[in-house]
Amino acid sequence: MTSSLRARAEQALRACGAADDHPAADGELIARTPLDGSVLCRLNPSNPEQVSDAIDQAHQAFSRWRTVPAPQRGVLVRRLGELLTEHKADLADLVTLEAGKVTSEALGEVQEMIDICEFAVGLSRQLYGRTMASERPGHRLMETWHPLGVVGVISAFNFPVAVWSWNTALALVCGDTVVWKPSELTPLTAIACDALLRRAARDVGAPDGVHRLVLGPGPVGEQLVDDPRVALVSATGSVRMGRTVGPRVAARFGRCLLELGGNNAAVVAPTADLDLAVRAVVFSAAGTAGQRCTSLRRLIVHASIVDTVVDRLADAYRQLRVGDPTEDGVLVGPLIREQSWAAMASALERARADGGTVVCGGERLDRAGVYVTPALVRMPAQTEVVREETFAPVLYVLGYDTLDEAIALHNDVPQGLSSAVFTLDQREAERFLAADGSDCGIANVNIGTSGAEIGGAFGGEKETGGGRESGSDSWKAYMRRATNTVNYSDQLPLAQGVKFGG
Incomplete structure (x- = not known):
């Protein structure tokens, strides 16, 4: 299998x-699968x-x-979109090989690109400023938006x-x-995307x-963080990383856009459509083997239905196929590496010590790679x-x-990304x-916590970092604003009625 995987890459x-x-x-x-x-x-x-040359x-x-x-500028992005469409299957295969996503999720990620x-092509004709009423006659007050500079992008393995x-x-x-x-866990997908953008x-x-691509571990990213030529650092990763990146960029008065941890929860009320809720919960909690920043990690269920919900979830969990993500019918692929399993096993041990019961799952399969059954606790x-956020398929039920009481439980975590x-x-x-x-940046009704659309701004509050990416007016993070006053009169009135001179 090893040689065939290498050949596919x-x-x-x-x-x-x-x-x-x-x-x-x-x-x-080393690029591993x-x-x-x-x-x-x-x-x-x-x-x-x-890195400095880049x-x-x-x-x-x-x-x-x-x-x-x-x-x-939009013409370049349009051409990139055309090349991504042409090479959708190739890129999706690399996503599966490097990140372990099932084929449909990998294809979905490329479709998101x-x-x-x-x-963005449409946005290129809609970078609007405002015209505001001036208090001075013969004056126009407006704001304009201008390019910011070099943007340093530091991305994570789960959405490579x-x-x-x-x-x-x-x-x-x-x-x-x-x-x-x-x-550094997913360099090949980056090399492919960089090649397509350079071609575009x-x-x-x-x-x-x-566009320039730099490869390597933490020190490479640290150069982007510390270099004053990088106007904006957009970093996706752990809260620990964000605690380092944020102050260092701020120290040189650069801009930062942080997308950090998420300990996402869903509340299931007594009136919920349980058929819909169970389907949404299973995908949100087990999809991508629980390795999305928007993965569902806490389920807060009304006492009158909690036993029923747990039973239905357990039935669904036991039917989930875990295995090679390229095989038909497999819904849960591997964890990215051994450390992920160690963190998951430790979390389950601590949960048991706290009086929790692992209803099902939480076991490692005996095969090459790190394959685990999603745990319901x-x-x-x-x-x-x-x-705490454990980046693995562990769902706690409360x-x-x-x-x-449900909202208080929901908000009583340091993170604030996605909710439902x-x-x-x-x-x-x-x-x-x-x-x-x-108190999250994303709040949904009758839909799970994962699977955000590109039209809305993506990001969260508290330890999630406060950044916003993708749709809505997220573009403003990548530009600088200038307030302009134009005097088209032959007088010089001062603001607030100030008098100066004769």
Whole structure:
């Protein structure tokens, strides 16, 4: 199987025009597949000089790219979208090989890239400013938006290409250039995407340095964080990473866009459509083997139905097929690496010590790679282990009596990314969405916590970092605002009626 997986990776890279990019027979950066833990290839990580050169090339290209009219910048992103569509299957195969996603999820991630390109192309003609009423006669007050500079993108393994595209498509139409540091666990998907974007730039005559790729572990990202030529650092990862990145970027007065941890919960009310709720919960909790930042980790169920819900979930969990994500019918692929299983096993041990009961799952399969059965855990209370994010398929179930109690439980965690309520009672739904309801950046009704669409702004509050990416007005993070006052009169009235001179 190892040789066939390696051959598939090479074929996909070759199809994307990246077969000869970054080769290294004895490179220190090892691209492995979680499907069986084998090595796909070895690469040379970027050294400090190469990272600095990449930033410099992007910085130089920015001086040209920012003056290109935004609709023309959109032509580059349109071409990228066309190439992504052409190579959708190739990229999806790399996503499966490197991140372990089942085929439909991998294809869905690439489709998300195509969708954000379409969104960004439309946005290139809608970078609107405002005109405001001036208090002074013969004056016009307005605001304009301008390109920001080099955007450093640091992405995580679980969405190895989609999150990059959210940032890059918007940054490019906003007039910025990009330096991308992907997860060291998923370098091949990044190499393929970089090759396609470089091809798109050649096809439309865009400056060569509008996008640069750098590879390697933490120190590579630290250069992006600390370099004053990088105007915005968009970083996706752990809360621990964010605690380092945020202050360091702020120390040089740069901008930061953080997408960090999520300990997402759903409330199941007595009026919920349980058929719908169970389907949504199973996908949100077990999809991508629980390795989404929006994965459902806590289920807060009304006491009158909690036993029924747990029984139905347990039945569904026992029917989930875990295994090779390329096989038909498999819904749960592997964890990314051994450390993920260690964290999951530790969390389950702590949950049992806190009085929890593992209803089903939580076992490792005897095969190459890290394959586990999603765990369903009944908890007597929201203990410390429940309040922590474990990046694995562990779902804790808690009971509640009143909606106020459910919302209090929901909000009593450090993270604030995604949330949901299942109810057919409009009052309960509106209460959950109100200012004193869910404290998350994403709050849903009768749909799970994962699977956000690109049209809405994506991100969360508290330890999730406060950043917003993708749709809505997230583009404003990639631009700088200027307030303009134009005096078209022959007088010089001062604001607030101030008098100066004779």
